Amino acid sequence: MSSDVPAVVEGDATEIKAVPVRRPGRWLAAAVVAVLVANAVWSLATNDRLQWGIVGDFLFDGRIIDGLVKTLELTVIAMVVGVVLGVLLAVMRLSSNPLVAGASAFYIWLFRGTPLLVQILAWNFIASIYPRITLGVPFGGPEIVGGDANALITTFVAASLALALNEGAYMAEIVRAGILSVDEGQSEAAQALGMTRAQTMRRIVLPQAMRVIVPPTGNETIAMLKTTSLVSVIALPELLYAAQLIYSVNYKQIPLLIVVMIWYLLFTTILSIGQYYIERRFGRGHARELPLTPWQRLRRSLTIQRGRPALPLAQRNTGGGFGA
Template structure:
C-alpha cells in the first residue's frame, strides 16, 4: 500500500506588519525653544521699555500723519511712473544698434545705479548752487523757485528708478523669442507696432514681478525725501516728535503706515501677476480667497447631517 500524501496547501501566514518608527529631530525642538526664548526676551524688553504705547493709536489717525502718508503715496506713485516710462525708453535705447543711443543709455544706467539715492536727492535740491538761473529761452526763473522739495524728490527718486527699471524691461523683452519679432515683421508690422502689440504683452510676465517689488521698495525709499524737506511720512513724524518728545512712538506710527501700504500693494501685485500669468503653461495656484472658500465648503459638508432616504 502506498502512503497517501496530504496535498492540502498550508494556510498562508501574512507577513508581520512593519511598524515604522519616525525619526526624532531633536535639533528642531532645540531650535524652536531657542527662537521662542529670544522672542520672549525681545517682548519683555519692549514691554519694560520707556515707551508710551497708549498714544500710538491716537497718532496713527492724526491729521499730520495722514497728510504725510498721502504725500508718501503720491510721490512714490509719480516717481514710479516716471521711472517706468524712462526705463522703457532706456531699455529700447540700450538694445538699439545705434552706438550713440546705446552708449548714452549705458552711461545713464551706470551713473544712477552707481550713486546713492540720498546723494542724488541732495544734488537736485542744491542744483541752484550750480545753475542759479534756469533759462530755457522761452522760460526764465531763479532755480530756487523752480526746484521745490516736491520736484527735487520726484527727480531724485524717479530718475534713479529709471536705471533699475530699464534693466528689468530689457530682461523682459529679451525673454521673448525672436521668432515673435520675425513673424510680426512678416505680417507687415513696423518695429514700434511689434514692440507695442507683440513683445511687451508677452514680456509682462517677466516684467511685472520685479516691478512690483521695485514699487514696494519705492514706498520705503521715499522716506529719504525728508532730507530735502518734502513733507512725507517720516518728515511729518519727525516734526511731531520734535514737539511731543515721543520720538520712538512716532517711529512706530510710521512703521504701522509703511506696513499697511506695503501690504496693500503686495496684494495688488499678487493679482496683477496672476493676470499676466494666465497664458503660461503652468496651472495657477488658488488664491487665498479661493482656498478660504474651499475650506469653508469642506467644513460645511462635514457639518451638514446626512438626509435619510
C-alpha cells in the same frame, strides 16, 4: 500574447485605502514657531515703554496723515515716470544705433552708480549750479522760456526728480530683461508680416514680456514706498519727517516711529496683495494651473483632510500592461 497579470474584473468594488503620512516633525516645528510668535506678541503688548496709548493718539494725527499723503504722491510720481522712462531707455539700449544705445547705457551707468541720497541732495541744491533754468536755442542761443531755479525746483520737485530719474535707470534694466526673454522668432514673424519695429515692440514683444517685468516692478514699487523716507534729509515733510517734527517737540521717539512703521506696513501689504493678483493675471496661459489666492489658501488650510478618496481597483497601475 500571455501575461502573468491577473485580469481585472470591470466594476470590482475593491478599493485602495490611502493612509495619510504622519509628520511629527512638522507639528513640532509649528508648535515651536507658535510659541515664539506668541511670546514676541506678548512681550510687545505688555511693554509699557512702547507707550501704545501715545501710538493710538498720533496714528491719525493730521500731520502724520499729511506726511502719508506726500509719501504716496512721491511713490506714484516716481513709479509712473520711472516706468515710462525705463521702457524708453530699454528700447534705446537695444537699438542698433550705437549713439542711441550708448546714451542709454551712460544714463543707466550714471544713475545706478551714484547713491540716491546724493542725487536727492544734488537736485535740492541745483540752484547753486544753475541759478536760472531756461529752455531755448542750444549753445547760448536766445531763451524761449525760463525761470528762477529756486522757484521751479521746489523741495517736492527735487525729491520727485531724484526718485523718478533714479528709478528709471533700474526699470530700464528690468524692461530690457523682459524684452530679451521673448523669443526672437516672435519679432521675426512680426517683421515677416510687415509690422514695423515700433508695432512689433508694442503689440508683440511687450505684452509677452510683462510676465517677466511685472514681479520686479512690483518689488520696485514696494521699495520706492519705503525709499521716499530718504527725502527727509531735505526737510520735505513726508511720513518720516512729519513724525520727526512731532517727536522733536514731545520727545516721544519710539511711539512716533511705531506709528510710521504701522503705516508703512499697511501700505506695503496692500501693494503686495495687488502685486500678487497682477502677477496672477499675467501668468495665465503660462502654467497649467494658476496659483491659489490667499483666500483659497486660507480655506484649504482650514479644511480638515481625512485622506485621499479611494481609487477603484480598475484604476490601479498594474505595471504589466506592456509585458508579453
